[in-house]
Amino acid sequence: MRRLITTVGLVACFSAFGVCEQAGRARLLINYRKDAALLPATDTAVRLSPSDPETHYARAMVLWRMQRFPEAVKEYESVVMLRPGDYVPWLDLGSARDRSGDADGALMAFKEAVRLAPYYGEPRWELGRLLLRFGRTDDALIELRQAATSDPGRLPDIIDLAWKTSGGDPRVPQAVIPKTAQAGLTLARFFVEHGKYGEAIELFRSTSGTSSKDLRPLLTALLTAKRFTEAYEVWASSRETGSEESHHRIATITDGSFENNINLDDPGFGWQPANNLQTLHISVDTNEPYVGAHSLRLDWNGNSDPSRPVISQLVLVEPRTRYRLKFAARSRDLLTVGLPIVTVIDAGDDKQSVVLVQSKALQGGTTGWQDYIMEFTTAENTDAVVISLRRESCATDQCAILGNLWLDDFQLERLQI
Numbered sequence: 001m002r003r004l005i006t007t008v009g010l011v012a013c014f015s016a017f018g019v020c021e022q023a024g025r026a027r028l029l030i031n032y033r034k035d036a037a038l039l040p041a042t043d044t045a046v047r048l049s050p051s052d053p054e055t056h057y058a059r060a061m062v063l064w065r066m067q068r069f070p071e072a073v074k075e076y077e078s079v080v081m082l083r084p085g086d087y088v089p090w091l092d093l094g095s096a097r098d099r100s101g102d103a104d105g106a107l108m109a110f111k112e113a114v115r116l117a118p119y120y121g122e123p124r125w126e127l128g129r130l131l132l133r134f135g136r137t138d139d140a141l142i143e144l145r146q147a148a149t150s151d152p153g154r155l156p157d158i159i160d161l162a163w164k165t166s167g168g169d170p171r172v173p174q175a176v177i178p179k180t181a182q183a184g185l186t187l188a189r190f191f192v193e194h195g196k197y198g199e200a201i202e203l204f205r206s207t208s209g210t211s212s213k214d215l216r217p218l219l220t221a222l223l224t225a226k227r228f229t230e231a232y233e234v235w236a237s238s239r240e241t242g243s244e245e246s247h248h249r250i251a252t253i254t255d256g257s258f259e260n261n262i263n264l265d266d267p268g269f270g271w272q273p274a275n276n277l278q279t280l281h282i283s284v285d286t287n288e289p290y291v292g293a294h295s296l297r298l299d300w301n302g303n304s305d306p307s308r309p310v311i312s313q314l315v316l317v318e319p320r321t322r323y324r325l326k327f328a329a330r331s332r333d334l335l336t337v338g339l340p341i342v343t344v345i346d347a348g349d350d351k352q353s354v355v356l357v358q359s360k361a362l363q364g365g366t367t368g369w370q371d372y373i374m375e376f377t378t379a380e381n382t383d384a385v386v387i388s389l390r391r392e393s394c395a396t397d398q399c400a401i402l403g404n405l406w407l408d409d410f411q412l413e414r415l416q417i
Helices: 002-016 021-029 036-048 053-065 069-082 087-099 103-116 121-133 137-150 152-165 171-176 181-193 197-205 212-224 228-237
Strands: 280-285 295-304 311-316 322-336 340-346 355-358 365-377 384-391 399-415
Touching (some): 036 053, 137 152, 152 171, 152 181, 181 212, 212 228, 228 311, 322 340, 355 365, 384 399
Antiparallel strands (some): 311 384
């Protein structure tokens, strides 16, 4: 349809500039209809101007839409004879021949399109797909790799095609992708989505110089798959430059004393504040911290859903292990029937309903710093927990809370059983 609209535009331009009456009449006929009923008009256009490639192109498109592919082939053949240096009609001819059952003819047309436009992705893509069907895998991979290099936006489709054609052999998509960090991360994410976690991490480790923004799709895929150990390695790689142990920080709370600003758009293993809580303001405060130079301040002023986590953090742990969580809190003029609490939830639970431990309610009113200690034991398959601040349940979904709360010095330690 885009080509048809373009043709109509050309008709108007040529008519305005006084091109011969016969050619003008032929092109104007193309503008009558935009469906299969246009075929009689295109028939007349071709008869009036048989040497105009645009009339043949318009008729070919109508025939294609009507799925009359052998007839469309003849029109596309007329187009390439009249406009032999344009790769686009050769692509269309190849597709029409393929739909007509002439795979060899399609191969010839796609090869000609590649010859005319060797640095464009689409001709390589079409040729590579057809070569795969012919069983010429090595030749196909060369074409698909060049297609991905020329048009990175087509890379996911190329990876998917190589994966399906190979029956799920990870080596085939790896042979297709360009040797770039971005291509490697795209394939790594694909592997995660198809359960190939080892291959995904190997690809990730082979990349370098990637930013947290570049890594986010892979990180999100790993978190969604609940592959928390691998996700931590990806998350930590753009934030830490320490030893190998930094990739396996079991029972380590990130920024437990809130010395850094909280990134509101950073999925992973740092503090995650809830979004769109209109009656709550979260900030890092320098006034009277428990330790260090800062604490976390929460200012409530109205109704909110008490079941919704206010701020949380995902933390790696080991299964069948006992832990102690410690933190400090203070309040000022804190009034509510649903006081804040801290919970520890098994991150592997799909519904996040398995509460391993819950603190006693944090004191309301006005208090100085109070220490809180809670212990829990992880389950057989637990490899990560979510530490969250939320509220006690209320009689209604929207429960009023007013006042201020400060949190500081979150620590998690493993206990000997």
